[in-house]
Amino acid sequence: MEIRQIYLHEAALVVNLFDQYRVFYKQASDLKRAQQFIEARLGNNESVIFVAFAELNGQKHPVGFTQLYPTYSSVRTIRNWILNDLFVQDAFRENGIGEALIRRAMQFSVASGAHFLQLETAVDNLTAQKLYERIGFRQKQPDTDFLVYRIPLI
Template structure:
């Protein structure tokens, strides 16, 4: 993990995450479709509906993970907060701290934007992710039959 860099991408760098995004969708039981994956991400970035960070292996220059954030507005707090909607690390790179590094980069970004919190959801049977989120400081807020909702407050 020592040579992993995290960077925010724009639509010109979409090629860095399309394959990872497709693998992420497959992980959650969806069908493989690189064209649809690219079109979906491209629309999010062009419409400024999401922020995407990618983890790149500095030795191979290969993308190895990503996270995507969606804005969530709070009228009461008068703030734009963020939903960490997607997080994926390629199988060969798991258990090396890359997911944590992506999450912390997303949290730093949100804090610099003046956000008061970041929230995310994960499947009730994704124990590895739950352990990671709780170790970072996310607090379980609610659950339904399929997903747990987690939230972390950001210091302003």
């Protein structure tokens, strides 16, 4: 498995995964919309995307991704990161790909000088919650629809 950051000229590598991610969250499949969204985020430097590649029949194929968005602290005058999207195709789950993507996002965040990496997930997504807590994320504040997790990086 390889995990690497992608850039605008590589947006097509993640469009299908992003569309599957949206379908997982009960949105209608829309590849054109997915492509436009990803290209806009990368083209405007509004997000950072890491893609996991697995080897299939001698070729590397994208099988998972995570997308990070910056957030800023005026008081600390720093940028932090929100891990907004994390998705691994069904056939590749439970192989450590999700955790590897999160850990790569953590490394990137530390290297960029961030004080924390934050994420949230649906209250009923117990599998994800267990993963996040095993890595070291802790709940920030209870909510009725989502749990917000944050991990200190320094």
